[in-house]
Amino acid sequence: MKNRKIARIAALAAAGLIVTGLVAVAAGCGSGGGSADNASLVGAGSTFANPIYTKWIDAYSKVQPGVDINYQSVGSGAGIQQFTAQTVDFGATDAPMKDDQLAKAPSEVLHIPTVAGAVAITYNVDGVPSGLKLTPEVLANIYLGKITKWNDPAIKADNPGINFPDQAIVTVHRSDGSGTTNIFTSYLSAVSPGWKSQVSAGTDVKWPVGLGGKGSEGVSGQVSQTKGSIGYVELAYAKTNHLPYAWIKNKAGKFVEPTLESTKTAIQGVVASMPADFRSGSVGNPDGDNAYPIAGFTYILVYKNQTDQAKGQALVNFLWWGIHDGQQYAAALDYVAQPPELVKKVEAQIRKINYNGQSLAPSS
Numbered sequence: 391m392k393n394r395k396i397a398r399i400a401a402l403a404a405a406g407l408i409v410t411g412l413v414a415v416a417a418g419c420g421s422g423g424g425s426a427d428n429a430s431l432v433g434a435g436s437t438f439a440n441p442i443y444t445k446w447i448d449a450y451s452k453v454q455p456g457v458d459i460n461y462q463s464v465g466s467g468a469g470i471q472q473f474t475a476q477t478v479d480f481g482a483t484d485a486p487m488k489d490d491q492l493a494k495a496p497s498e499v500l501h502i503p504t505v506a507g508a509v510a511i512t513y514n515v516d517g518v519p520s521g522l523k524l525t526p527e528v529l530a531n532i533y534l535g536k537i538t539k540w541n542d543p544a545i546k547a548d549n550p551g552i553n554f555p556d557q558a559i560v561t562v563h564r565s566d567g568s569g570t571t572n573i574f575t576s577y578l579s580a581v582s583p584g585w586k587s588q589v590s591a592g593t594d595v596k597w598p599v600g601l602g603g604k605g606s607e608g609v610s611g612q613v614s615q616t617k618g619s620i621g622y623v624e625l626a627y628a629k630t631n632h633l634p635y636a637w638i639k640n641k642a643g644k645f646v647e648p649t650l651e652s653t654k655t656a657i658q659g660v661v662a663s664m665p666a667d668f669r670s671g672s673v674g675n676p677d678g679d680n681a682y683p684i685a686g687f688t689y690i691l692v693y694k695n696q697t698d699q700a701k702g703q704a705l706v707n708f709l710w711w712g713i714h715d716g717q718q719y720a721a722a723l724d725y726v727a728q729p730p731e732l733v734k735k736v737e738a739q740i741r742k743i744n745y746n747g748q749s750l751a752p753s754s
Contacts, residue, residue, distance in 0.1 A: 427456045429704035434462040435469020435482030437606040438570045438624050439688040441723045442505055443482065446716045450708060453715075457704050465605060467567015467593045473499075473691050479701055481691035484569025485593045486669035498694040500739055501668045502709055503732065505717070505725040506657045508648040509573050509684045510628040510635040512613050513620040515540055516555060520634035523548045523645045526675070526683075529638070530582035532620060533561050534589075535599035540618065548645075555618075562612045562621035565602025567593040573686040574622045576672035581683075591672075622684075625653070626724045642679045652682035654726045661732050668739065692743055699745045706743050706750040713737070 433443070440463035447459045464472070466483035473481025474495050492499055511529065513522060518540070524532075528544050531537045537544060541554040564571045575591040589595050601616070603609040606623045610631045613621040625648050628635045637645040646652050659676040672686040690709065696702025713736050717727040728736065741751040 426700050426704035426707060428458075429456075429700050430458040430460070431479045431701060431704055431708070432460045432462070433469075433480040433482055433690070434464050434472045434478045435691075436466045436484050436569050436688055437463045438466070438484045438507060438509075438568075438573075439482055439504065440606075441624075441626050442716075442720060442725050445719045445723060446708075446712055449716070449719065450711055453711065454704075454707065457708070459708065463605065465564070465566040466569030466572070470567075470691070480705060482688065483691060484686055484688045485572035486689065487691065496693075500692050500694050500742060502690045502692060502713075502739055503668050503687045503728065503736055504690055504712055505720045505727060506653065506685060506687045507725045508625040508653040508656075508682050509570055509577075509622050509686070510625045510633075510648045511620065511622055511638065511684070512610065512628045512633040512635050514613050514617055514633070515557065516617065517553055518634070519552075521647070522552075522634070522636040523639070524636045525639045526578075526581035529636075530578050530585045532559055533563075533578065533598070533600070534582075534584060535561075548639075557618040560616050560619040561597075561600030562603055562609050562616070562619050563597050563600050564605070564609060566604050568605075569593060569686075569688065570606060570622065570624060571595065573672045574684060576686070577675065577684045580672075580674040624724075629724065638683055640679075640681050640683045641675045641677055642681070644679055646680060646682045648682045648684070650721055650724060650726065652680050653685045653724075656681040656683060656685045657687075657726050658729060661729055664732070664735075668736075694742050694744065696743060696745045696750065702743065702745050703750050706740060709740050709743075710737075710751060713740070 443461050447461060466485050469481040469483055470487060472478045486501055538559055540557045540559055546554055572593045575595055579586040579591040601612055603612040606627045609621045610623050610627050613619045613633060614631060635648060637647045640646050655678045656673045656676045659678050659681060660673045664670045675683050713733055720727040741749050743750050
């Protein structure tokens, strides 16, 4: 019996399921007692998180080849809708569910932060290299339709030496419900009283001007194809599509490039103040000389009380792997991995996921 136990622990180690000194719940041996050996999971939501979740699913399939996970990058708004309707096993969003949305859910919902990332301001203007400098006021006024030409004095003032064309500005935004939109509009609401009063923040707002594109792919595509355009996408999408991106003036008065380090600085400034349910979303306009201000967390949505033991066990196994082993893939995709102090809090959140009142996660 003892030899079988030793062999079992060795097998777990070989599968990569011994994490940070704990034995992760392996398929088929969870505290709920269900078998997750051949479970299939479907998730839907955030395009912001699509690159990291795609990588996670691929890497996890090598650890647990019997678990099939299908993720649909449909936008945070659609992800919340499908999750609420229970047509998927988990949702994904960069905008925490609001109280009225939670009230419509069939049972208690948990937000599991996975990684954080920056929203880059991309543009397509002849003769303007990457590194365009934009103040919060200028960016807000561009999207409010008050600054309409690239050679506007307010833009030129912060970009000496650049010969801006007398070209109309075409703003591009998401046409679907989007957590990326929530991060961007939350930032604009934090820095611009005019934006806050006229438009406000949300996953789907009434845009004063501009063109819409579905998903991050749609926005980056519109910007790539439209001369004089400006849009917002995840930093990873800007880099993947070789789009130039702007440096944004932060709360400290410094123009900051969206990078892994500047995003990490912004995230670290808000971790300590995150609420117990993690529903903080955007970082707002954080302190820090090197903090890039347009950033936020992305979440996986799960039901606290699982009704299918095998699926619930497989989902918990995947989440536990994601917040530990999965974090190693974040930096290469321009996401910020969770700091250790946040991981401990997220572990406690995952332990709340249960089947018939019994936690499906490791107990210690």
